[in-house]
Amino acid sequence: MYKINEIFETIQGEASFTGMPSIFVRLQGCPVGCAWCDTKQTWETSDTYKVDLQKTVEKKADSELWADVTVAQLLALFVEKGYQAKHIVITGGEPCMYDLVPLCEGLHAAGYGTQVETSGTFEIKVPAETWVTVSPKINMRGGYAVLKSAMQRANEIKHPIAMQRHVDELEQLMAECGVTPKLIYLQPISQKAKATQLAIEVCKAKNWRLSVQVHKYLGIN
Numbered sequence: 001m002y003k004i005n006e007i008f009e010t011i012q013g014e015a016s017f018t019g020m021p022s023i024f025v026r027l028q029g030c031p032v033g034c035a036w037c038d039t040k041q042t043w044e045t046s047d048t049y050k051v052d053l054q055k056t057v058e059k060k061a062d063s064e065l066w067a068d069v070t071v072a073q074l075l076a077l078f079v080e081k082g083y084q085a086k087h088i089v090i091t092g093g094e095p096c097m098y099d100l101v102p103l104c105e106g107l108h109a110a111g112y113g114t115q116v117e118t119s120g121t122f123e124i125k126v127p128a129e130t131w132v133t134v135s136p137k138i139n140m141r142g143g144y145a146v147l148k149s150a151m152q153r154a155n156e157i158k159h160p161i162a163m164q165r166h167v168d169e170l171e172q173l174m175a176e177c178g179v180t181p182k183l184i185y186l187q188p189i190s191q192k193a194k195a196t197q198l199a200i201e202v203c204k205a206k207n208w209r210l211s212v213q214v215h216k217y218l219g220i221n
């Protein structure tokens, strides 16, 4: 069983898979507490907010309602909804609070590809084929050993920034971990003009990439 906050089909709006039709599976629960988090409704897993799967699918606005769902139920739902996307983005909340191997293996067996969005604060339990996007939450939780193994497993790094300090922290983390990722994205926090300008300048200077949360500019999920 996985606690699910919402499921929807959309266009991936961040990092390497930007533009890819995707089914998003947003898991409930995150103890990390980033001040600028855009999905705070996923933090709590209190039973008070437990509902049926159908209610999480019908959501018109963000809410803390969540449902317990099996992999088989999820696959049946994708068919029932007529979703065409073959790329599944597992996000949250913090999806790596869960063992994602059964979920990803079930999805792969049904012909889907998988991507996981994680903060690197929990051990990443996914099959080798899963694309892992690490958005490292530095000094937040989980400790250095966990974050280091996440940095080593990452297929891409996506780092939200608003000020130079955030860039410095990322560089220090990569140096300490001894990793030089091929794909490093800077993502301006909350479409702020100053953050966007800084991200553009740093990307040019360091030959990194920009990720601008395209879905927010389009006003879609």
Ligand SMILES: C[S@@+](CC[C@H](N)C(=O)[O-])C[C@H]1O[C@@H](n2cnc3c(N)ncnc32)[C@H](O)[C@@H]1O
Binding pocket: 030, 036, 037, 038, 039, 091, 092, 093, 094, 095, 117, 118, 119, 134, 135, 158, 160, 187, 188, 189, 190, 191, 213
């Ligand atoms: C909501 S998080 C969920 C997955 C996981 N907990 C994580 O932090 O990677 C998905 C992505 O959105 C980023 N994010 C969250 N709030 C943001 C904001 N206000 N502006 C830009 N990116 C944000 C996170 O850093 C992460 O890359």
Ligand SMILES: Nc1nc2[nH]cc(C(=O)O)c2c(=O)[nH]1
Binding pocket: 010, 011, 012, 013, 014, 024, 039, 091, 092, 117, 215, 220, 221
């Ligand atoms: N379109 C779209 N792309 C996304 N990429 C990462 C998202 C997330 O919330 O993890 C997200 C999201 O919520 N919507």
Ligand code: SF4
Binding pocket: 030, 031, 032, 033, 034, 037, 038, 039, 040, 042, 092, 093, 094, 119, 137
């Ligand atoms: S780790 Fe991800 S979901 Fe959790 S508070 Fe930070 S951005 Fe939000």
Ligand SMILES: [Mg+2]
Binding pocket: 038, 039
């Ligand atoms: Mg989002």
